[in-house]
Amino acid sequence: MPKSAYLLRWRVMDGLEALVAAIWPRHFHRALPYVMLLPAVLLVLLLVIGMIQIGDSSARTLDRSTFLPSDFYTAGNYQRIFTDGLYWSILWRSLLGSVIVTALCLVFAFPYSYLMVRTPSALLRKFLLIALFLPFFIGQVVRAYGWLIILGNQGVVNEMLGLIGVAPIRLLYNYPAVLFGLVQYMIPFAVLMLAPALTAIPEEMESAANSLGANWWRTFIHVVLPMARPGLVGAGLVVLTLSLTDFAMPAILGGGSQDFIANAIYDQFFRTSDQGMGAALTLILVGVGSLLVGVVFTLFGAGTLAMGRDRK
Amino acid sequence: MTNKTSILALSRRRFLGGAAALGGLVATGWTGKAFAQEPEKPAEIIVRAWGGSWVASLQAGVSDPFTAATGIAVRHDLTEDNEIQPKVWAAVAQGRVPPIHINWDTTTNATKSALRGITEDLSDLPNLANVTELAKPVGLEGYPIVNTYGYVYVLAYRPSAFPDGPPTSLQVLLDPKFKGRIALYNDGIGFHFPAQVAGGGKLEDIPGNMEPAWEFIRKVKEQQPLLGEDPDFTNWFQNGEIDLAVTISTNAREAMKNGIDLAWTVPEEGSKFETDGLWIPKGLPENELYWAKQYINFALTKEAQQVWLDGLGLPGVVPGLTPPEGLAGDPSYPTEPEDFKHLIRVPTAIQVEHESEWFSAFKSIMQG
Numbered sequence: 001m002p003k004s005a006y007l008l009r010w011r012v013m014d015g016l017e018a019l020v021a022a023i024w025p026r027h028f029h030r031a032l033p034y035v036m037l038l039p040a041v042l043l044v045l046l047l048v049i050g051m052i053q054i055g056d057s058s059a060r061t062l063d064r065s066t067f068l069p070s071d072f073y074t075a076g077n078y079q080r081i082f083t084d085g086l087y088w089s090i091l092w093r094s095l096l097g098s099v100i101v102t103a104l105c106l107v108f109a110f111p112y113s114y115l116m117v118r119t120p121s122a123l124l125r126k127f128l129l130i131a132l133f134l135p136f137f138i139g140q141v142v143r144a145y146g147w148l149i150i151l152g153n154q155g156v157v158n159e160m161l162g163l164i165g166v167a168p169i170r171l172l173y174n175y176p177a178v179l180f181g182l183v184q185y186m187i188p189f190a191v192l193m194l195a196p197a198l199t200a201i202p203e204e205m206e207s208a209a210n211s212l213g214a215n216w217w218r219t220f221i222h223v224v225l226p227m228a229r230p231g232l233v234g235a236g237l238v239v240l241t242l243s244l245t246d247f248a249m250p251a252i253l254g255g256g257s258q259d260f261i262a263n264a265i266y267d268q269f270f271r272t273s274d275q276g277m278g279a280a281l282t283l284i285l286v287g288v289g290s291l292l293v294g295v296v297f298t299l300f301g302a303g304t305l306a307m308g309r310d311r312k
Numbered sequence: 313m314t315n316k317t318s319i320l321a322l323s324r325r326r327f328l329g330g331a332a333a334l335g336g337l338v339a340t341g342w343t344g345k346a347f348a349q350e351p352e353k354p355a356e357i358i359v360r361a362w363g364g365s366w367v368a369s370l371q372a373g374v375s376d377p378f379t380a381a382t383g384i385a386v387r388h389d390l391t392e393d394n395e396i397q398p399k400v401w402a403a404v405a406q407g408r409v410p411p412i413h414i415n416w417d418t419t420t421n422a423t424k425s426a427l428r429g430i431t432e433d434l435s436d437l438p439n440l441a442n443v444t445e446l447a448k449p450v451g452l453e454g455y456p457i458v459n460t461y462g463y464v465y466v467l468a469y470r471p472s473a474f475p476d477g478p479p480t481s482l483q484v485l486l487d488p489k490f491k492g493r494i495a496l497y498n499d500g501i502g503f504h505f506p507a508q509v510a511g512g513g514k515l516e517d518i519p520g521n522m523e524p525a526w527e528f529i530r531k532v533k534e535q536q537p538l539l540g541e542d543p544d545f546t547n548w549f550q551n552g553e554i555d556l557a558v559t560i561s562t563n564a565r566e567a568m569k570n571g572i573d574l575a576w577t578v579p580e581e582g583s584k585f586e587t588d589g590l591w592i593p594k595g596l597p598e599n600e601l602y603w604a605k606q607y608i609n610f611a612l613t614k615e616a617q618q619v620w621l622d623g624l625g626l627p628g629v630v631p632g633l634t635p636p637e638g639l640a641g642d643p644s645y646p647t648e649p650e651d652f653k654h655l656i657r658v659p660t661a662i663q664v665e666h667e668s669e670w671f672s673a674f675k676s677i678m679q680g
Contacts, residue, residue, distance in 0.1 A: 062668075067425075153551060270392070270395050271671065
């Protein structure tokens with residue numbers, strides 16, 4: 001072969017291949033997937049190290065004469081949490097709230113996702129996509145403050161009510177206001193998790209059900225809903241865990257009396273300088289969240305989070 | 313962080329401003345000694361501060377004149393006092409340079425840092441010779457903190473909601489007319505002690521028996537109060553959400569400046585009196601520590617206090633300050649011993665030891 005026929009870029013590629021072979025011999029190739037996993041594993045390891053430190057802090061009580069953690073391990077912080085009604089009520093409020101928000105989000109997100117993936121109109125699909133992604137550009141805190149403006153005593157809603165002679169109603173600073181804010185915040189997450197699962201349902205399945213005499217409702221109940229279960233489970237898990245650990249909505253829309261666990265953790269770390277109590281509450285939150293996810297996995301499988309394997 | 317600005321680079325205006333400020337400083341206790349063998353100047357010092365009118369007042373009264381006199385820029389870190397605390401504690405514990413030079417802090421919070429042993433001693437500040445007793449932190453050795461002013465948790469109200477005259481007692485908080493229209497701090501700070509009296513208890517029983525306070529707070533809970541932080545009170549008054557609040561007079565005054573019709577009073581049960589202060593965390597380089605101390609020393613001059621505290625509407629720790637317009641004789645601006653008769657002061661040591669359980673008890677009631 002004439003020398004000029006062997007292109008420069010081929011020679012460069014040959015050189016690179018030789019370099020790669022020197023650095024990463026062929027018999028190492030089976031390890032490649034594990035090497036690629038390494039960054040993710042390291043990240044998780046860092047989290048684990050953080051959790052170990054939090055665990056250590058949680059077993060030390062605060063000495064209020066020096067404001068230093070105790071030198072010895074004790075279950076004092078956990079004992080306080082389990083015997084103080086305050087933490088039980090906050091835990092219950094967080095759990096109930098996250099379950100309600102999850103249920104509402106799935107109810108509202110399902111028709112939205114269905115319409116988005118099934119509509120023949122490209123214009124409508126684009127509109128729904130834009131409406132879905134627009135809130136992502138507005139952070140949670142800004143959105144919560146937006147609700148303060150809209151739902152306040154002198155807000156748009158009360159002004160409109162005033163036009164028909166209704167006196168201002170306190171729409172903010174209560175539990176429903178927190179749940180409302182959370183649902184509005186979480187719906188896009190639910191839609192994003194549901195849409196791929198609905199896309200994966202062949203339209204022909206619905207047509208087949210129709211041709212066999214099933215009306216729309218029966219098709220929905222017996223075909224669409226069961227086949228959408230992986231998406232519902234995935235969306236539910238994401239919304240459930242995000243709601244359970246939310247801080248901003250209870251803080252801003254709750255008027256100070258509707259704390260979730262994250263708010264209680266903040267108080268301990270930053271208001272009373274008690275890092276041990278904050279750490280103990282953190283571990284309890286992680287434990288409760290993990291337990292919930294475990295229950296959902298056991299009952300319904302991992303949904304879309306199983307990435308196509310072991311779906312129930 | 314060393315200041316490399318040549319004196320030749322100073323503009324005429326900046327030079328004149330600096331010279332005037334320096335003249336003022338020297339005349340008011342900033343002795344030439346401070347400049348005799350002064351250590352290398354840092355490019356800036358970082359002062360943690362509260363936002364809004366709080367930082368604006370500090371800047372006008374202390375930071376800008378300090379910069380004009382020394383050429384050292386002052387950066388205000390507006391991280392909340394509670395949030396900077398663990399960062400400073402961690403930095404000192406790990407032997408790192410702390411993230412701020414000076415912490416403008418509540419005396420109670422600052423005392424926690426002093427007890428932890430992470431505050432520099434400020435006993436050698438020359439201007440401490442000219443301050444009142446209020447500047448000295450009670451129950452601590454030396455000056456790990458210097459208190460710089462006092463403030464009162466007043467009962468602020470909207471006059472239009474009280475056509476028959478201002479409220480005189482905290483019992484007004486239980487009036488059904490104000491259900492959902494009252495506000496307290498979300499940890500109850502400033503309210504625990506007056507509530508003890510309003511609930512029929514005695515101040516001498518604090519901290520042993522505070523059940524009267526909790527009983528009164530349980531009744532207040534039925535009124536569905538809003539619970540928030542300093543900026544919330546101003547917003548809530550401005551947005552017509554509340555008619556009554558137990559808050560620092562500065563917040564009510566800020567809302568008034570924004571055109572809201574507001575007034576305040578000290579109820580017959582009394583109001584809590586507190587102090588804020590400045591302190592320096594350990595671990596700063598020697599030269600930065602020196603200039604941080606000079607900043608606090610300057611904050612204790614009459615001129616600095618006059619401008620700073622005019623902005624806040626609060627009584628300082630230097631004798632002879634002129635009260636801001638409209639505040640002479642006001643219950644939120646105590647200066648004479650008889651002014652303190654209706655104000656409640658509980659020793660900082662007791663507050664530091666029990667604050668956490670009081671917050672917890674308040675939260676238990678309000679979150680229930």
